[in-house]
Amino acid sequence: xxxxxxxxxxxxxxxxxxxxxxxxxxxxxxxxxxxxxxxxxxxxxxxxxxxxxxxxxxxxxxxxxxxxxxxxxxxxxxxxxxxxxxxxxxxxxxxxxxxxxxxxxxxxxxxxxxxxxxxxxxxxxxxxxxxxxxxxxxxxxxxxxxxxxxxxxxxxxxxxxxxxxxxxxxxxxxxxxxxxxxxxxxxxxxxxxxxxxxxxxxxxxxxxxxxxxxxxxxxxxxxxxxxxxxxxxxxxxxxxxxxxxxxxxxxxxxxxxxxxxxxxxxxxxxxxxxxxxxxxxxxxxxxxxxxxxxxxxxxxxxxxxxxxxxxxxxxxxxxxxxxxxxxxxxxxxxxxxxxxxxxxxxxxxxxxxxxxxxxxxxxxxxxxxxxxxxxxxxxxxxxxxxxxxxxxxxx
Numbered sequence: 001x002x003x004x005x006x007x008x009x010x011x012x013x014x015x016x017x018x019x020x021x022x023x024x025x026x027x028x029x030x031x032x033x034x035x036x037x038x039x040x041x042x043x044x045x046x047x048x049x050x051x052x053x054x055x056x057x058x059x060x061x062x063x064x065x066x067x068x069x070x071x072x073x074x075x076x077x078x079x080x081x082x083x084x085x086x087x088x089x090x091x092x093x094x095x096x097x098x099x100x101x102x103x104x105x106x107x108x109x110x111x112x113x114x115x116x117x118x119x120x121x122x123x124x125x126x127x128x129x130x131x132x133x134x135x136x137x138x139x140x141x142x143x144x145x146x147x148x149x150x151x152x153x154x155x156x157x158x159x160x161x162x163x164x165x166x167x168x169x170x171x172x173x174x175x176x177x178x179x180x181x182x183x184x185x186x187x188x189x190x191x192x193x194x195x196x197x198x199x200x201x202x203x204x205x206x207x208x209x210x211x212x213x214x215x216x217x218x219x220x221x222x223x224x225x226x227x228x229x230x231x232x233x234x235x236x237x238x239x240x241x242x243x244x245x246x247x248x249x250x251x252x253x254x255x256x257x258x259x260x261x262x263x264x265x266x267x268x269x270x271x272x273x274x275x276x277x278x279x280x281x282x283x284x285x286x287x288x289x290x291x292x293x294x295x296x297x298x299x300x301x302x303x304x305x306x307x308x309x310x311x312x313x314x315x316x317x318x319x320x321x322x323x324x325x326x327x328x329x330x331x332x333x334x335x336x337x338x339x340x341x342x343x344x345x346x347x348x349x350x351x352x353x354x355x356x357x358x359x360x361x362x363x364x365x366x367x368x369x370x371x372x373x374x375x376x377x378x379x380x381x382x383x384x385x386x387x388x389x390x391x392x393x394x395x
Contacts, residue, residue, distance in 0.1 A: 037097060040139035041081050044069045046129045047145045055150045056262065059122065063087065065114045065129060070143065075110035076134050083131040083139060085109040087116065090126055093144065099136040108136065120152045153265075156217045157258030162202055165190035167252050167264045174269040180276050181240040181340050184208065186250055188235075191264070196231035197255050204260060206230040208237065209249040214265060220257040229257065243275045279339065282381035283323045286311040288371045295390040302361045303394075305329065307351075307371055312385065317352030318376055325373040325381060327351040329358065330389075332368055338380040342372065350378065362394045 049064040051057065065085045073082035088094075091105040102108050109116060127150060131143040138144070170187040172178075186206045194203035209215075212226040223229050230237060250266035253259050291306035293299075307327045315324035328342050329349040336342055344350050351358065369392060373385035380386070 037137060037140040038083075038133035040083075040131075040141060040143050041069050044081075044131075044139075044143045045145075046085070046131050046143050048127065048129065048148060051127070051148060051150065053146070053148045055148070056153050057120070057150050058262070059152055059154055060117060060119050061150075061152070063116045063118065063127070065109075065116075067114075067131070067143075070131070072112050072114060073134070074112040075108075075132075075136060078134050083133050083143065084112055084136075085114065086130045086132050086136075087118070088126075088128040088130055089118075089120075093128070093130065093142075096138045096140075096142050100130060100132050100138065102136075108132075110136070120150075122152050122154050124149065124151050126150075153263055154217055156261035156263040157219070157254060157256075159204075159254035159258065159260050161204075161252075161260035161262060161264055162190050165202075165260075165264055167206075167250050168266045169248070169250065169269065172248065172269060172271065174267070175272070176269075177272045177274055179340075180243065180273055181238060183236060183238050184248070185236045186230075186234075188252070191252070193233050193235060194255070195233045196229075196257060198233075199255050204252045204254050204264075205233055206235065207251045207253055207257075208239070209247075209251055209268075210239070210241070211246055214249070214251065214263075217259045217263045218261075221251060221253055221259070223257075231257070241273045243273045245270060245272050247271075276339065277377065277379070279379055279382035280320075280322075280325070280375035282325075282373070282383055282385045283311045286323075286373075286381075286385050287387075288327070288373050288385050289387050290369070290371065290390065293369075293390065293392070295388075295392075297390070297392045299392055299394055301364065301394055302359060304357055304359045305369070306357045307355075309356075309373070309385075312373070314354050314356060315376070316354040317350070317374075317378060320376040325375050325385065326354055327356065328372045328374050328378075330368075330370040330372055331362075335370065335372060335384075335386060338382075338384045341378040342374050342380065344378075350374075352378070364394050366391055366393050368392075 045068040047066045049066045071082040073079045075084055086100050087107040089105050094100055100106055127148045129145040166189045168187040170185040192203040194200045196205055207221050208228040210226050221227055247270055249268040252264035287310045289308045291308045313324045315321050317326055331347050333347045368389050370389040371387040
């Protein structure tokens with residue numbers, strides 16, 4: 001098996017043998033200049049036996065060559081319906097009526113080899129098989145495999161990952177346009193999620209890489225603005241990014257924040273964060289308030305809250321009319337950021353159909369209530385129209 005360092009991302013071969021092949025091919029090319037091409041039989045096919053398109057492979061990868069309806073014979077063996085293998089790495093097909101080049105992108109296996117071990121640099125590569133006749137010239141029609149795209153990944157840390165485990169984004173796609181704040185959902189197959197420091201087999205926790213390459217895969221993942229850790233076992237996160245283009249990639253890690261072996265990481269995707277829409281202006285002296293409900297009021301567990309609004313009108317969500325908005329009731333929490341859509345949950349109640357009252361049922365005890373007007377997109381106006389917070393006691 002040949003092994004020598006290459007300058008183009010892989011290594012294979014003994015340099016003296018490679019030089020001999022160069023010389024042989026040059027002579028063969030002169031000898032065959034006016035000859036016809038060697039025919040291949042119908043249905044002849046060459047292929048990689050155990051590597052599929054899109055595979056993730058180690059830096060040193062073993063290739064097994066398959067061949068149907070033809071035989072393998074060393075170079076210069078003039079046997080009918082035979083040939084020898086060539087592997088093309090990171091290069092298109094050469095001219096198919098001349099000897100195949102012999103260099104670091106065109107590997108010759110003129111001794112009839114049907115397997116090879118090659119070393120590739122980390123990152124994406126292409127592989128393709130091409131059969132050559134006794135003089136290293138492709139047959140007619142040429143016998144070649146489809147181009148395979150593989151990604152070379154260096155080994156990870158000490159914790160093994162199971163075969164076929166996979167990590168991915170469940171909703172985001174490459175090229176998506178997103179709001180300045182958006183939710184990212186993490187998908188995982190073949191393993192379980194567990195918090196950091198939890199020494200459970202076949203488990204780990206998520207990390208989100210933003211605008212950065214993969215870190216060293218046999219060391220703890222950095223923790224900073226470009227490497228977000230979800231060590232509590234989270235499977236989703238809200239992310240806020242500046243407008244413009246960004247890259248996102250998921251990386252799974254063990255209890256000590258070290259990637260598994262082999263490492264589990266998602267495709268690196270590109271998202272475009274849209275420019276935020278200018279906030280809708282509020283009318284001068286506009287005011288939102290509670291009708292008939294005062295600070296310190298004592299109420300029953302189920303009670304009705306009426307919303308008042310002056311100097312502006314009520315319009316349902318989605319209707320963009322000047323000096324209008326719809327109500328939101330904030331319960332037992334502070335006002336949300338006023339430059340983005342108001343959250344929608346049990347502490348942020350939306351009345352996007354234009355409602356001006358609501359019947360609430362709250363647990364006994366003290367609660368805070370506050371009104372906040374939102375525009376057609378649920379974003380507070382500029383300046384925001386909000387009531388003072390009040391505290392009530394539920395009996």
